[in-house]
Amino acid sequence: MSRAEAFHLRCLQKNCKEEIEWVAQRMRRTLMEVVGEQEGVEMYSMDWLRQRVHFHLEEERCTGQVILAEDAAGFPAGHLILRLEKSPKGEFFGLISTIYVEPKFRRQGLAGRFYDRAEAWFRQQGMEQAVTDTADDNTPLLRILQDRGFRIVETADSMVRLAKSLNPATA
Ligand SMILES: CC(C)(COP(=O)(O)OP(=O)(O)OC[C@H]1O[C@@H](n2cnc3c(N)ncnc32)[C@H](O)[C@@H]1OP(=O)(O)O)[C@@H](O)C(=O)NCCC(=O)NCCS
Structure with a gap:
């Protein structure tokens, strides 16, 4: 078994406050890593981030998924x-909104598992x-995405949008 296969991926439990909190906190950490500590904190309140997790779990508002990865323990x-x-x-189209891997679990292929999923x-x-x-x-992420066949389709300010065709006929 590869190191990446040791992670267990599952949908977030809709009514589990702790899991929603865990994800909302990591959404903030993602912003802090991607746009900088201060801007990342100031961009959205914790309450907005919690609501954003809820939004992705409510079928009547959004066709979405929140996936949690767990280690072997x-x-x-x-x-x-x-x-x-x-x-x-x-x-x-399918939008990958956020992806985050805890620092101690990085470089084990978990992001790759997330993209496959x-x-x-x-x-x-x-x-x-x-x-x-x-x-x-965001060099680490751009490298993973480009290796997986994503291409830059838009640039605005310091952000980039990448896209990948999922249709084998046009890929
Ligand atoms: C970007 C991120 C998701 C990568 O997660 P990960 O599980 O460590 O990635 P993987 O182990 O699947 O890496 C796959 C490949 O990506 C590239 N890569 C990953 N991290 C890298 C780094 N720090 N530097 C250079 N390349 C990197 C490598 O090519 C790597 O393959 P290798 O380890 O065989 O060399 C993780 O670093 C992270 O959570 N960063 C902060 C949040 C973030 O930027 N999220 C994305 C924006 S929404």
Whole structure:
């Protein structure tokens, strides 16, 4: 078994306050790492982040998923947030909203597992494109994404949007 396979991936429990809190805290840490400590804290309140986790869990508001990874001992190691979005032309696509791996679990292939999971779910939902946004200097993430076939399709300020076709005919 590879190190990445040792992680167990599952959907977040909808009514579990602790799990929602864990993810909301890591959403903040993601922002702190990606845009800088102060800006990352000031961007959204903790309450807004908790509501954002809830939003992805409420079927009537969002077709989305919040995935938690646990290590072999059952400790949370990272999370992934996905949803379907509509383009200005009215076409749906799969959006990888956030991905975070706890520092002590990095470089073990967990982000790769998350992307496999995201792409599989988007395909199940009939999506032909996977999209994600990040800072233009997030080298670790850009490397993973480009290795997986994502290409930069938009740049604005210091952010980039990357996309990957999930349709084998156009990939
Ligand atoms: C980016 C992040 C998700 C990567 O998670 P991870 O589980 O460590 O990634 P993986 O182990 O799957 O790495 C796969 C490949 O990505 C590249 N990579 C990952 N981390 C890297 C780093 N720090 N520097 C350079 N390349 C890196 C490597 O090519 C790596 O393969 P290798 O380890 O065989 O060399 C993690 O560092 C993280 O949570 N960062 C903070 C939050 C963030 O930036 N989220 C994304 C924005 S929403």
